[in-house]
Amino acid sequence: MSDEDLPQLIECGDHGMAPWCLCCTHLMMHETNKAVAIPNPHIKEVDYDWVCSDCFEVMQKDGAEALMEDNLLACVCINCMNHILETCEKDLPE
Ligand SMILES: [Zn+2]
Numbered sequence: 001m002s003d004e005d006l007p008q009l010i011e012c013g014d015h016g017m018a019p020w021c022l023c024c025t026h027l028m029m030h031e032t033n034k035a036v037a038i039p040n041p042h043i044k045e046v047d048y049d050w051v052c053s054d055c056f057e058v059m060q061k062d063g064a065e066a067l068m069e070d071n072l073l074a075c076v077c078i079n080c081m082n083h084i085l086e087t088c089e090k091d092l093p094e
């Protein structure tokens with residue numbers, strides 16, 4: 001699937017149609033508050049995808065596909081993401 005095939009908006013139950021990013025389920029479930037930013041090349045309005053530090057290590061080692069295969073990445077609307085990030089320690093790239 002090429003980037004052009006990705007929808008720019010998803011429908012969120014709380015926020016309606018909204019741009020989205022990828023987020024690991026650990027951050028989503030508030031199992032950890034260490035959020036690592038991954039530059040997001042797919043969606044115009046969105047700068048980063050977010051994963052926890054454990055998932056970031058897996059990603060560095062085996063690539064994002066490894067997380068996808070284990071169903072650890074979900075599409076999250078950016079409003080929900082901002083809500084999650086309010087309680088997170090953010091690790092942004094230089
Ligand atoms: Zn994670």
Ligand SMILES: [Zn+2]
Nearest residue numbers: 012015077080
């Ligand atoms: Zn939302």
